[in-house]
Amino acid sequence: MDSITFNTDDTAAVPPPGTVANIDARRVKIHPDHWYPVAWSRELKAGKTLAVRFAGDPVVLVRPKEGAVFALENRCAHRQVPLDAGVVSGCAIRCSYHGWTYDAAGNCIDVPYLGKGKLPNGVKAYPCREEAGLIFIFPGDAEKSDNFPNLAAAANPDYKVRRFGRMVACHYSFMHENLMDMNHQFLHRKQMGQIRPRYLGRKLGEDWLEVQYTFARTAGKQPLGEAAVFGGRRTADVNDRDVMTIRTEYPYQTLRIVAAGGGEPVMDLWISYVPQDKAQKTIRTFGLLSIHKPGGMLGRAALSIGWPFLVMFTERIFKEDRWIVEAEQAAHDAQDGNWNQEVFPVIRELTALLASCGLPLEGAVEPMVL
């Protein structure tokens, strides 16, 4: 058996015509009531600011010389110029133009040429947290900001973590679908040789979807980067029983590989796709790729030696994926609609899930279930 077989249950789960799946998922905006990474911790030095974006909204991150990072709208309430060009002053930020000053809660606490009794309105402040080398904000309703994502392996000392990311000119849904459909290994034929995915099944919740695969190498040599994760294989044709689980847990995505023998994942990827522009056709990816450290000094040395190959390998894979999802977005723009013929039911479910978890489309007709 070398092709996916969709059992009856799978097919039944595919949303019928006329439901949410018929909404053009590429036009759906991401839901703001989640925590989103907006920068790497190392990008923001003490006493400095950093301008970032979330879905078109300008945000300034401020790291006082002492105290926690805070996040404000990146505009002065006075003349709307970006605050990131200003001066960090204690636990406040002073606008570069006329010196208006804001605290971590966004209150205007000084206008140099006005009496204190006359201070004007300030700017919006975002809930802000720093975890695992990432700076997160919560752009939506602050009262719903309790659920911080589980970064799992990235916070576990048994794992070595690679942090990576790029700007990618596409809607976030293309990224989720790219990763979840392992039949796209053909795209990486130069990096990975020929491997054949074997689809095991899927599980579905209200805001999550999880699929499992195993892989068999059918031709080509195992690359060094791959060997750094799994260890070397002596033969190419062995039916490999490592299980890969790919999960979209809105709005994040994870990919975990558990070796044939079971136990803790050998690899655990957590990734977030953060819209930059208002149209949400450009995302910044923030990925945490955690590799379980092998036991023993020798194993750890092997991981260190293999690391640069892993980096190179993942960069190449990521470059190919970026190119193809940007081609998908370009086609969607040119075609001004969804022409896809998706034959893999899991991907159709995923598209529907992403659409239903996002912000409702403005002016969209209430989906009817036929």
Place this chain on the structure above:
Amino acid sequence: MDSITFNTDDTAAVPPPGTVANIDARRVKIHPDHWYPVAWSRELKAGKTLAVRFAGDPVVLVRPKEGAVFALENRCAHRQVPLDAGVVSGCAIRCSYHGWTYDAAGNCIDVPYLGKGKLPNGVKAYPCREEAGLIFIFPGDAEKSDNFPNLAAAANPDYKVRRFGRMVACHYSFMHENLMDMNHQFLHRKQMGQIRPRYLGRKLGEDWLEVQYTFARTAGKQPLGEAAVFGGRRTADVNDRDVMTIRTEYPYQTLRIVAAGGGEPVMDLWISYVPQDKAQKTIRTFGLLSIHKPGGMLGRAALSIGWPFLVMFTERIFKEDRWIVEAEQAAHDAQDGNWNQEVFPVIRELTALLASCGLPLEGAVEPMVL
């Protein structure tokens, strides 16, 4: 007599206000029911693909290692990504993303992870022919594809052919009008010295218009490039009786020069202006400039020696023409309409002809004849 005189018949032929001539010809789309060149043969190697465009539609040309070139919509039916990034496999093209495969007729003949019984719809295929070093497609109704253009001298061994072309940022009508109105020699005053066109008359058919000129040199020296075509002239003021015939035969254009003594043309230009973008404000020109080989070894040697000058000469002329027609397009964009005061009746006829042979404007009111 040094100015054009328009006789009564000419004036009568100019479309009166309220007819098709009052349509803004720059907004008319080219008619797809013709053969259009989309690439030079040398651009497409065996076993490779080439991405081209016709009026905004992406087209992939595929040259199998054995067999004829074929042309498909340049998108995969699955996820819409361009097929030109794929792999040529026998007489088929395999998409680079998930490996969906299409034959020369556009049928999907393989999806690696689906059974053969479930194959989805394929993509559009274009009639495709390769002639005289050009690859042509027929973008319109394939049942009307019988009339292949006559490339005349370009296929005649008595002629040496120069192939040239460029992207030009203008509507094709500006190109036709530029070439047909020889009063624009003022533009080329640095290349050609001062020559004065003498308009002899015009003939008009349903989808063609033909004008004739002779030229007299009034000042300046004959350039070497021109001499390569016509042979040198001893005196500048002789009334030259070579006859130039410029013909628009929709959608192509030709320019033929027959020497004073008659006989086969000394020069025969065939040129096609192919819209690249949907708005049809950018064209790619494909020109075949055929020069009759002189008799005798000495004459042929002279042509070989003169050839580089001819190339340089035509490049300079073409560069000036490109600059001015792009200026016309830019003015039309800025003015958002047709402000021209065309005083040459032949050009008014040509504009009307091009408009009437193109696709009707969407939403255009039926022209009324007053």
Place this chain on the structure above:
Amino acid sequence: MDSITFNTDDTAAVPPPGTVANIDARRVKIHPDHWYPVAWSRELKAGKTLAVRFAGDPVVLVRPKEGAVFALENRCAHRQVPLDAGVVSGCAIRCSYHGWTYDAAGNCIDVPYLGKGKLPNGVKAYPCREEAGLIFIFPGDAEKSDNFPNLAAAANPDYKVRRFGRMVACHYSFMHENLMDMNHQFLHRKQMGQIRPRYLGRKLGEDWLEVQYTFARTAGKQPLGEAAVFGGRRTADVNDRDVMTIRTEYPYQTLRIVAAGGGEPVMDLWISYVPQDKAQKTIRTFGLLSIHKPGGMLGRAALSIGWPFLVMFTERIFKEDRWIVEAEQAAHDAQDGNWNQEVFPVIRELTALLASCGLPLEGAVEPMVL
């Protein structure tokens, strides 16, 4: 007293909600019934042309080998291509394409291939004057062109004049407001040390507004460029009584500094902000910065020595101002409206003045005074 105090009269002068001040001043177009500089004299050589813009309209300036500069619409009436690519021929300009020729009044005086009796319509001519090294046009109703601006010190031999200017990507109102609100000295803290403006008051007319300030240095050293204007100060903490008067006299702006002892200004700046594009989001500034020549040979030598520092100093100041007003325009574009909280009543008056002197907004509701 180190903050601005707004007395009752000031506050009363601020336009109440519902008046013209509530119009978005950034969308108001500049009024064409004024003289506007469009080029520096040195940019236009004898026998040459220069393409310039006013509010999106293309203008060609022509300087005949003998005679005054003239200004026409920069398009040929025939095919709309720019005339600036043409040939200056006596006191006329010949189009580069088919040789149509126009005189200084815009009349078409020759079409090489047409009889003189059939000459077509020409193009618009602009009233044009050359003063103080600037070429001005009057884009509006020529019958209203009597009032030429007073360039004052720039035409006075007692002053040394620096001519400067740049393209700036913002609406002209941001420039007026930037210069008039001296509280923005915080922006120039690196160039000027810390100085504190002291607002003295304002006067208001129908099409003008004038404010006065004095300054006290509170920290930092006086820069060399500033010393070139004012002479060196021995102590930093002296209460400086030089008076700065900033005046918007629609559509121009001036800044004059009179030394503590009174008399002629030590510095007199005249500046004009000329919209380039139709949306009026890009201006070209033309500034005449006149410095009174000190008495005595030694003083003049000091001015010469200080001049390069003055140039560098003003360039740096101007660069900071350009950056911030472009940030204001970018914010206005992104916010698609006026979110400003202006607390300085004089600036609110200025914004209202600029809006009321400009062209009424198309489709704007007549402002109601509540």
